[in-house]
Each structure stands twice: as C-alpha cells, then as structure tokens.
Amino acid sequence: MTRFLSLRFLQALIVVLVMSFVVYGLIGLMPGDPIDIMLSGDPNMTAADAARLRALYGVDKPIIERYFEWLRNAVGGDFGYSRQHNQPVLHILLPRLVNTLYLMMGAFLISVIVAIPAGVYAARHPRSLVDQAINLFCFAGISVPVFFLALLLIILFAVQLGILPASGTRTVGAQSSFTDQLRYLALPVLTLTIANIAQVTRYVRSGMIEVLREDYIRTARAKGADENRVVWKHALRNALIPTVTIMALECGTLLSGALITETMFAYLGMGKLIFDSILANDYNVALVGLLFACSVTLLLNLIADVLYAALDPRISYR
Amino acid sequence: MRYLATGVLAASLALTGAAFAQQKAGELTVAMTQFPSTLNPHIDSMLAKTIVLHMTQRPLTTYNEKWEAICLLCTELPTIENGKAKPVDLPDGKKGVKVTYTIHPNAKWGDGTPVTTKDVIFTYEVGKNPDTGVANMEQFREIVSIEAHDDKSFTVTKDKLKFTYNLMNDFRLIPEHIEKANFDPKNAAEYKKKTAFDTNTTNPGLFFGPYKIAEIVTSSHVSFVPNPTWFGDKAKFNRITFKVIENTAAMEANLLSGSVDYIMGELGVTIDQAIAFQKRQADKYNYDFKPGLVYEHIDLNLDNPLLKDKRVRQALLYAINREQIVQQLFEGKQPVAHTNINPLDWIYHKDVKTYRHDAKRAGELLDAAGFNVMKDGYRHNAAGDRLRFELMTTAGNRSRELVQQVLQSQWKAVGVEIVIKNEPARVFFGETTKERKYTGMALFAWISSPENVPLTILSSKHIPTKENNWAGQNYTGYKNPEMDKLLEEIEVELDRNKRLALWTKFQAIYSEDLPVLPLFFRAEPFIVPKWLKGIVPTGHQYGTTMWSQNWAAN
Numbered sequence: 001m002t003r004f005l006s007l008r009f010l011q012a013l014i015v016v017l018v019m020s021f022v023v024y025g026l027i028g029l030m031p032g033d034p035i036d037i038m039l040s041g042d043p044n045m046t047a048a049d050a051a052r053l054r055a056l057y058g059v060d061k062p063i064i065e066r067y068f069e070w071l072r073n074a075v076g077g078d079f080g081y082s083r084q085h086n087q088p089v090l091h092i093l094l095p096r097l098v099n100t101l102y103l104m105m106g107a108f109l110i111s112v113i114v115a116i117p118a119g120v121y122a123a124r125h126p127r128s129l130v131d132q133a134i135n136l137f138c139f140a141g142i143s144v145p146v147f148f149l150a151l152l153l154i155i156l157f158a159v160q161l162g163i164l165p166a167s168g169t170r171t172v173g174a175q176s177s178f179t180d181q182l183r184y185l186a187l188p189v190l191t192l193t194i195a196n197i198a199q200v201t202r203y204v205r206s207g208m209i210e211v212l213r214e215d216y217i218r219t220a221r222a223k224g225a226d227e228n229r230v231v232w233k234h235a236l237r238n239a240l241i242p243t244v245t246i247m248a249l250e251c252g253t254l255l256s257g258a259l260i261t262e263t264m265f266a267y268l269g270m271g272k273l274i275f276d277s278i279l280a281n282d283y284n285v286a287l288v289g290l291l292f293a294c295s296v297t298l299l300l301n302l303i304a305d306v307l308y309a310a311l312d313p314r315i316s317y318r
Numbered sequence: 319m320r321y322l323a324t325g326v327l328a329a330s331l332a333l334t335g336a337a338f339a340q341q342k343a344g345e346l347t348v349a350m351t352q353f354p355s356t357l358n359p360h361i362d363s364m365l366a367k368t369i370v371l372h373m374t375q376r377p378l379t380t381y382n383e384k385w386e387a388i389c390l391l392c393t394e395l396p397t398i399e400n401g402k403a404k405p406v407d408l409p410d411g412k413k414g415v416k417v418t419y420t421i422h423p424n425a426k427w428g429d430g431t432p433v434t435t436k437d438v439i440f441t442y443e444v445g446k447n448p449d450t451g452v453a454n455m456e457q458f459r460e461i462v463s464i465e466a467h468d469d470k471s472f473t474v475t476k477d478k479l480k481f482t483y484n485l486m487n488d489f490r491l492i493p494e495h496i497e498k499a500n501f502d503p504k505n506a507a508e509y510k511k512k513t514a515f516d517t518n519t520t521n522p523g524l525f526f527g528p529y530k531i532a533e534i535v536t537s538s539h540v541s542f543v544p545n546p547t548w549f550g551d552k553a554k555f556n557r558i559t560f561k562v563i564e565n566t567a568a569m570e571a572n573l574l575s576g577s578v579d580y581i582m583g584e585l586g587v588t589i590d591q592a593i594a595f596q597k598r599q600a601d602k603y604n605y606d607f608k609p610g611l612v613y614e615h616i617d618l619n620l621d622n623p624l625l626k627d628k629r630v631r632q633a634l635l636y637a638i639n640r641e642q643i644v645q646q647l648f649e650g651k652q653p654v655a656h657t658n659i660n661p662l663d664w665i666y667h668k669d670v671k672t673y674r675h676d677a678k679r680a681g682e683l684l685d686a687a688g689f690n691v692m693k694d695g696y697r698h699n700a701a702g703d704r705l706r707f708e709l710m711t712t713a714g715n716r717s718r719e720l721v722q723q724v725l726q727s728q729w730k731a732v733g734v735e736i737v738i739k740n741e742p743a744r745v746f747f748g749e750t751t752k753e754r755k756y757t758g759m760a761l762f763a764w765i766s767s768p769e770n771v772p773l774t775i776l777s778s779k780h781i782p783t784k785e786n787n788w789a790g791q792n793y794t795g796y797k798n799p800e801m802d803k804l805l806e807e808i809e810v811e812l813d814r815n816k817r818l819a820l821w822t823k824f825q826a827i828y829s830e831d832l833p834v835l836p837l838f839f840r841a842e843p844f845i846v847p848k849w850l851k852g853i854v855p856t857g858h859q860y861g862t863t864m865w866s867q868n869w870a871a872n
Contacts (some may be wrong), residue, residue, distance in 0.1 A: 007457075031744070046456075047562075050787060057451075085536055086356045092536065162576070168561070169535075173532075174561070276537075279742075
C-alpha cells in the first residue's frame with residue numbers, strides 16, 4: 001500500500017506540473033492582454049504608455065520565460081501578486097477557499113445523507129409510487145438549469161417568505177458568526193445539493209438494482225441472513241464502488257465549478273474567482289486556483305481508489 | 319440564459335406578489351455589478367473605482383448634471399476672464415497656460431490633516447513617474463510644472479492652451495502624509511503593491527469626501543460611514559453599502575427581497591430589464607432613464623472596398639429604421655444619434671443631416687454604387703459580387719445582440735446580406751477592433767465627457783497600425799484632412815461662439831462622410847425606492863455618487 005501511495009503521489013506531482021504549464025500556456029494563447037483592455041478604454045493612452053505598462057505588469061516577456069519565472073518563485077513559496085486585485089495571490093485565494101469548502105462540504109454531506117437511503121429504497125421497491133416519485137425528483141434535479149433553480153429559491157425564500165438572505169456571504173456591517181454564515185450558505189448549498197442528490201441517487205439506485213440480482217445476494221438470503229444486513233452490508237458495499245468514483249469527481253467539480261451558483265448568490269467562492277481571473281488575464285490567481293482544484297481532484301481520486309479496497313476485499317494494492 | 323432568467327423572475331413575481339422589506343433606519347444598500355480592482359485614484363481606470371471614490375473624494379473640477387464645468391475641491395473655477403488663468407509662451411515656443419487654483423479652506427483628510435498643496439505636488443510626483451503604473455498619463459504629461467504659493471493655492475503650467483485649460487477632472491489627490499512612506503521614486507514600480515488605498519483601505523486619512531470607507535470585502539461590498547471632517551453639506555445616511563451582484567436577474571430579486579434598496583444606473587441592470595421591471599413594479603419605485611454620453615454606433619472598416627464608397631455608407635444608414643429600433647426595443651428611452659454629439663450637449667447642431675428611414679433612397683444609392691442586380695434576394699454588382707458584410711459585436715451583450723438581429727433583417731429588406739459574428743469582449747476590444755481585424759462593421763459604444771474632442775477617434779494620425787504599436791482609436795481608418803484640421807482647431811479655440819461654429823462644421827462633415835453609422839445614445843436606468851431622495855443622474859462619467867451628500871431618506 002505504501003508503495004502504491006508513493007507512486008500515485010509522484011504521478012500526481014507530475015500531473016500538476018504538466019497542468020501548470022498547460023494552463024499557463026492556454027491563458028497566454030487567449031487574444032489580448034490586460035493592457036489591450038486598458039488601451040481600448042482610454043483614448044489618451046499612447047503606444048509608449050502601453051509599452052511601459054506591459055513592462056510594469058511583466059506581460060512583455062515571452063510566455064515560456066514568464067512561466068519559468070513563475071515556477072521558480074512558486075517553488076520558493078511565492079505565488080505572486082494578483083494584477084486584478086492588487087494583493088498577493090494567497091490573500092485573495094485563501095478566504096475564497098474557505099468559503100468554497102463550506103459550500104462543497106455542505107452540499108456533499110447533505111447529498112450523501114439523502115441520496116444513499118433514497119437510492120437504496122428506490123432500488124428495493126422498483127416501480128413503486130415512492131420509486132417513481134424519487135425518479136421524478138432525480139430527473140427534475142438533473143434537468144433543471146442551476147441558474148433557474150437558484151432564481152426560484154431566491155424568489156421563494158428571500159422575496160416571498162423573507163426568511164433567508166438572497167445573496168452574499170455574511171451580513172454586512174455585523175460581526176461574523178457561524179449562524180450568520182449558515183444563513184447565507186443555505187440557498188447556495190440547497191441549489192447545489194438538489195442537483196447532486198439527483199445524480200447520486202440515480203447511481204446508487206441503478207448500482208443497487210444490479211447488485212441485488214447477484215448470486216451472492218441470493219445465497220445470503222437463502223442462508224437466512226437478515227434482509228437489512230443483506231441490503232446495507234452486502235449489497236450497498238458493492239453498489240457503492242462506481243458511486244464513490246462519481247462522488248470523488250463531483251467534489252473536484254464543486255471546488256472550482258460552482259460558478260453559476262456563486263454568481264447567482266454573489267457568493268465569494270473559488271469558481272467565480274478562477275473564471276474572472278482567466279477573463280482578466282490575471283495569470284497568477286487563475287493558475288494557482290486551477291492547480292489547487294486539480295490537486296484536490298487528484299487527491300480525492302486517490303482517496304476513492306483507497307476506498308475501493310475498503311469496500312471490495314478482492315481489490316488490493318501493492 | 320438571461321432571457322429565461324428574467325422570464326422566470328417576471329412570472330414568479332406576477333403570480334405571487336412580492337414581499338417588500340422596509341428601509342433600515344439611516345442605512346442604504348446599493349447594488350452594482352462590478353467591484354473595483356484598486357482604490358488608488360491613479361492606478362488602473364475602471365468605472366467601479368470612480369463610482370466608489372466619488373463617495374470619498376472630490377476632484378478639483380468636474381461637470382455637473384447640466385454638463386457645466388464647476389469647482390469641487392477648488393474655491394473658484396479659474397478663467398482667463400477672472401485673471402486666474404494666463405496664457406504664456408513656453409521656452410520651446412509653444413503657447414501654454416498658467417492656471418491658479420485655491421483648495422477649499424476647510425478641506426481636511428478624514429484623520430484631521432488639512433488637504434494642502436503638499437498633496438497636490440505629491441500627486442503630481444507620483445503621477446508623472448513612468449513606473450508608477452498610472453493608466454491615464456496624459457493629464458500628467460500636459461502639466462509642465464506645479465508651483466505652490468502657500469498651503470492652499472498653487473499654479474499649474476500646462477503645455478497647450480486648450481479650451482479645457484481650467485479643467486482637472488481626473489486630478490484626484492493622494493494624501494502625502496500617508497502615501498509618501500509607500501512611494502519610492504527610485505523604485506516606483508513597487509508603489510502599486512504598497513499603496514495604502516489597497517493595503518489599509520479603511521484608513522480615514524485617505525479620504526476627504528462626505529463618506530469614508532468603514533469596511534471593504536474584495537468582490538463583495540464596500541461600506542461607507544459619514545466623514546466628520548467633510549467640508550460640504552452633512553452626509554444624511556449613517557451607513558451606505560455598495561453590494562456587488564454581477565448577475566442582473568439576481569440583482570432584481572435582491573431588490574425585491576429588500577437585500578438591496580436601490581440599483582444604480584451607472585453599473586446596474588440593462589435597459590430592457592429595467593423597462594420590463596418597471597411594467598411589473600410601476601408603483602413601488604421611481605424610475606429614471608437618463609440618456610447620456612454612451613454612444614452606440616457601428617464602426618465601418620473603410621479599408622473594405624465596398625465601404626470606401628460614401629454612397630454605400632449612406633445607403634446603409636437610410637436602410638435602417640433607428641426610430642423604430644429605439645421605440646420597439648427600448649420604448650423610446652434611448653434617443654437616436656445623428657452624430658457622436660449628444661442632443662443634451664450645448665454644441666449639438668439641431669439642423670444636422672439626419673437619415674430618416676427611406677428604403678427607396680437606400681436602394682437608389684446602392685444602384686448608383688453599382689449594386690443593381692438582385693439575385694437570391696441580395697444585391698450584386700456587374701461582376702457578380704454580393705453586397706455582403708460581417709457585423710461584429712461583443713458576445714453576450716443582450717441589447718446589442720437584439721439590435722444586431724433587427725439591423726440584419728432591415729438590411730436584408732434592401733438586399734444587403736449581413737453575417738453576424740460575435741466575440742467575447744476581451745477578444746473584440748483586445749484584438750479585433752484595436753488591430754482593425756474586423757472586415758466590415760463593428761457595433762460598440764464610446765463613452766465620452768461633455769464637449770469631448772474625438773481627436774484619437776477621427777484624426778488620421780490616430781489610426782492603429784503595427785508600426786505605432788496599435789495606438790490610437792481611429793478603428794475605421796478614416797482619413798479626411800479637413801476633419802484633421804478641424805479637430806485641432808476646435809481643441810484650441812477658446813471663444814465659445816467661434817467654437818460652436820467649428821462644432822457645427824464638424825457635425826456637417828461627420829453626418830455627410832459617415833465614417834461610422836450612428837445608432838443611439840444609451841440611457842442608464844436608475845431604479846430608486848420611493849423613500850430615497852437626492853439621486854440626480856448626470857448622463858456622463860462623473861456620476862451620481864459625486865453628490866452623495868445629498869442622498870437622503872424621505
């Protein structure tokens with residue numbers, strides 16, 4: 001196992017390094033730079049001004065040279081300065097990361113708590129009324145666009161009922177408290193959770209239906225094993241293997257891809273930060289943000305691989 | 319997506335009737351779509367920053383809501399007539415001007431330190447240093463020297479005697495007593511990282527306006543509280559918060575939920591959204607659609623052989639019904655433009671040549687230009703070339719995309735084929751227009767100030783080329799020696815009557831030559847709660863926040 005983990009860790013490092021180059025290159029290939037945008041907005045800027053600002057912001061050098069300069073500094077712990085926010089990258093990134101972790105963990109935990117029992121129940125009672133209701137919810141949850149759902153939730157809970165804030169991360173001007181943050185988290189988490197529950201429930205249901213037809217389940221039942229033990233211990237454990245993979249990938253997506261939810265609720269998370277940084281050519285923030293998301297996805301996949309072994313004794317790593 | 323989002327919002331609210339939150343006593347929350355990247359007055363140029371800074375600072379001079387030049391930080395607008403400005407001959411033989419300003423005697427920074435000429439000299443020192451990162455260096459470049467007479471009065475020597483000689487609208491002061499420690503002239507490039515405006519933003523010593531910043535959270539909000547050292551009328555709110563909500567459909571929902579009280583026009587919802595919102599919530603808010611100096615137009619690439627022909631350009635304008643576009647899409651709230659001069663500007667010439675919709679005249683002009691063979695519904699010339707243009711704009715801009723579709727169908731009616739090709743704003747402005755890569759038409763807007771001389775937009779010396787490193791904004795490639803001469807004459811003509819005559823001639827040439835197709839002047843929609851008074855839209859870039867001390871709850 002130690003050898004397996006060391007190898008995977010090494011692989012992950014190589015992937016992150018390659019990704020850093022690819023992402024840096026891709027952002028660099030986009031037409032226009034920040035100074036071009038300034039030029040188009042300011043009629044009085046001269047060519048000399050543009051050249052001066054390009055040198056000042058370091059965008060006048062070849063992209064390879066800029067990349068290796070960034071890499072050298074990053075290895076030394078200096079992730080650079082955000083051009084867009086005029087602050088060191090980590091000052092911008094860390095609070096956003098904390099917000100995103102709240103959002104991600106909230107959505108993930110609620111999804112798992114709701115989706116697994118719902119999926120199992122639906123699989124055990126296929127074509128029943130409850131199964132059909134769960135299926136309807138799942139299809140609706142998967143199909144409904146996130147922005148649409150977000151708007152509906154804002155209208156219901158903030159406009160009509162007036163019980164939850166429509167946007168933001170905390171109450172402006174008030175001392176930040178956990179309860180206050182929870183109120184602001186409620187709607188974004190609910191938005192993400194609905195889509196997640198729908199997906200995970202579908203995977204659990206189909207996995208369970210398949211496993212419940214297996215010979216070893218029939219054997220367990222024939223041997224007189226308790227039905228709950230058969231379902232929750234023997235069947236679910238095996239049905240969870242594909243679901244764990246999906247959930248690991250979902251977590252990575254939530255970290256950087258909750259862009260629409262964050263925009264609709266003006267929630268300060270990583271997804272919006274990365275998106276804005278790419279558009280504004282803020283290399284340092286975009287790069288560190290994307291690499292972080294990439295590293296977390298790799299880590300979660302590694303955890304998923306380790307979980308396979310725990311779930312299925314036939315799998316072992318050497 | 320936004321169509322659907324707005325539709326959902328409209329339907330849901332119509333069905334249920336929204337619950338309105340009451341105003342919190344002494345507090346005001348304002349929604350805006352952007353957050354400033356820096357609050358340093360001279361680094362980077364961005365509308366969001368200007369809006370925030372106007373709450374906390376005042377430039378020496380500005381334009382008011384009547385588009386007249388006025389003093390804000392100075393005590394009297396210097397003029398040649400009142401003796402506070404004097405034309406001078408500079409050592410290099412050029413005609414310059416010396417302008418003397420006096421800072422308001424009671425102006426103090428928020429920490430009690432008086433605003434003095436030390437701040438003026440320091441600001442100039444920072445601004446003229448090429449490594450500081452100042453975006454608009456032109457205002458510092460035109461200053462030859464600044465001489466302080468005492469703590470409150472100083473004389474600026476400018477290198478050219480222009481009719482705008484007494485304006486210093488963007489000369490915003492930097493507090494010397496705070497920023498001197500952060501600015502090393504030998505290592506000026508580090509200043510943008512050290513400036514207290516970004517590292518210690520709530521320091522009261524950075525501000526001398528009616529409000530000072532009490533709290534700032536990047537990309538989320540800025541809160542202001544009254545500044546006790548402000549020398550003008552007392553601020554009326556105990557707290558004003560600018561909250562950033564980028565999605566405008568969510569912004570509407572926030573307004574209805576009471577999370578925000580007011581949507582500012584400068585950085586708020588789009589005009590079509592505001593019109594739809596007004597229909598649903600007519601009685602609950604006051605609405606002000608202020609047409610301003612944002613000029614929506616179509617740049618024509620005059621290197622295109624078809625567009626070189628003036629008859630084709632005129633035919634294109636005759637073929638479109640701008641009155642109908644403005645009426646149907648924007649309920650007449652955005653006035654049709656006949657040139658780049660706004661009808662509210664004093665230099666506007668009411669008898670300028672207009673091109674009312676006339677499809678017959680358009681057809682005659684196109685026939686005369688050689689496109690008289692109709693095939694497959696489109697015009698062709700004798701050589702069989704189809705009359706076809708690419709029309710580009712910024713992808714995702716809903717209003718522009720709507721206008722684009724209407725224009726396409728109106729031009730089709732006279733046999734002109736339009737191919738729509740849109741790009742993200744950063745590509746469109748960062749490369750396509752700047753490097754003149756568009757082949758036919760580019761639909762976008764210019765933002766200007768009152769009586770703005772469009773030298774960089776229309777002078778042949780300002781056509782961007784690879785050789786001049788793409789400097790200049792004459793994206794059409796328009797070359798007219800008469801126009802070049804006229805623009806230079808207007809800039810230095812001090813006599814208003816003579817200048818008005820020059821502007822009249824300018825508008826005549828512009829409307830005859832049509833280097834661009836004028837569309838309309840954009841209006842900014844302000845959605846104001848009934849209880850909020852004192853919001854006066856200006857229509858130019860020196861917006862409502864410049865007079866925030868007048869905002870009050872009724």
